[in-house]
Amino acid sequence: MQTNRLQNVFRIILGLFMTLAGIGHLTFQRQEFLAQVPRWLPQDPMFMDFVVLSSGIVEIAFGLSLLFWAKERIKVGLLLALFFILIFPGNISQYTNGISAFGLDTDEKRLIRLFFQPVLILWALWSTGALRTLLDRNKKS
Numbered sequence: 001m002q003t004n005r006l007q008n009v010f011r012i013i014l015g016l017f018m019t020l021a022g023i024g025h026l027t028f029q030r031q032e033f034l035a036q037v038p039r040w041l042p043q044d045p046m047f048m049d050f051v052v053l054s055s056g057i058v059e060i061a062f063g064l065s066l067l068f069w070a071k072e073r074i075k076v077g078l079l080l081a082l083f084f085i086l087i088f089p090g091n092i093s094q095y096t097n098g099i100s101a102f103g104l105d106t107d108e109k110r111l112i113r114l115f116f117q118p119v120l121i122l123w124a125l126w127s128t129g130a131l132r133t134l135l136d137r138n139k140k141s
């Protein structure tokens with residue numbers, strides 16, 4: 001399954017975004033990402049830091065995979081969509097607990113942010129060709 005030029009451009013943009021976000025986890029946005037660790041997880045500072053650092057490493061791996069592993073882009077897209085689903089509880093926690101981070105300093109802004117997670121999921125699936133693969137597979141069933 002080939003992707004078109006527009007999909008490739010959006011895949012590269014997402015790859016750059018993921019790489020930058022991962023670097024942010026490890027460096028200049030570490031405190032902001034700590035605020036997104038769900039409150040139902042252990043709040044031990046070392047554990048929370050581990051969650052932020054490990055998710056940053058995963059995001060860098062996804063970003064670099066989107067940029068340089070085009071042969072496996074469909075698998076990467078599927079896994080990235082799953083990753084976006086798995087980290088969604090952090091966004092919900094930020095909203096339900098009224099935690100300010102990344103400029104999301106009102107309940108309205110935090111609520112609006114929740115609606116962007118499906119956009120990221122679709123972006124990952126569409127830009128890698130994974131969405132077409134899933135849709136074609138469903139047609140054959």
